[in-house]
Amino acid sequence: MSKTPEFRNCLLQVETYVPGKPIEEVKRELGLDEVIKLASNENPLGGSSKAMEAMKKAIEQIHLYPDGSCFELRQKLAVKLGVDNGNLIFGTGGDEVIFYFAQSFFCKDDEVIIPECTFSEYETSAILMDINIIRTPLLADWNVDFDALTSKISNKTKAIYLTNPNNPTGTLISSDKIEYILNNMPENCFLFLDEAYYEFVDDPNYTKAIEWIKEDRNIIVLRTFSKIYGLAGTRVGYGIAPTRIIDLMEKVRLPFNVNSIAQCGAIAALDDVEHVNTSREVNFKGKKFLYAEFEKLGLNYVPSSANFVWLDTKKDSRYVFKELLKLGVIVRVGAAFGADTYIRVTVGTQYELDKFITALKVVLK
């Protein structure tokens, strides 16, 4: 066997991403006929039918490279958001935009601040750029400890990551607090504001993201077609930022990174207002149902602004995960986020939630 040539030391620190288990794998492994996946915050209603039609049609042109600039998608989305075409960058999922950001801006001796218990890819991208990461704690109610976070800001801080609503806790950070950070961070610092669950939020004062971009702040906002639009399998996400920031990130973007089927699906999904509205309704009803069931079971949960709920099972979450799996329900184990008794459950259809609650009662008995 050959010896692997020298590799970058930072790779030793990276924990390979472990995604939610695929349904077919669980069926195979456990010999189950029916498995329900409430582990990856996907849309339980599926993709929009308009997007499906558009994607089927797009297959006819599959021998051609996609539009590298995502022109039509860019134009349509820019109008919808009220920004310029140049304020957008598209990625193969929002994940890719997170990496483009890190590759574009992190220099030797930079530091980034990431609150604990959040989406893993900010940390991974920062590790791969070999820079220093400062983790700040959450409060007992799972909200970001704002004082702890702001106390860590220094002249070395190159980026502050905020996830709003946060994954896995579903908590929101107020616009006032975000604005405070924007007003008080050093000139050489970015705010990376991840709004992957933007469309699920039901709070009139939720975000001023577009305003902050128009004010030409050092901010990058992340959104995605993977969640409410139900297009997780096609992988389209986007960053919104002042053009001077986007122009630099475009230099690291891979040519043709968003495939043609994905582009067509995303364009059509933007027109499917009915699908978005129904998805929101199903989500609100589903959360209400879950909260009531958790209360009956005497379990604590964090009220969520997204399409998942963070639940304290009061047992080892790895055990709960495994036992739920045996009953055909896949959830996300909280231990992966450093929370030993918590699970994160995606809000599914009523049928899926009934099955989950029935299984949960068996496991916790």
Ligand SMILES: Cc1ncc(COP(=O)(O)O)c(C=O)c1O
């Ligand atoms: C907070 C957050 N940001 C970004 C993403 C990335 O989404 P995608 O790469 O599917 O667009 C996710 C996916 O789960 C997420 O939860």
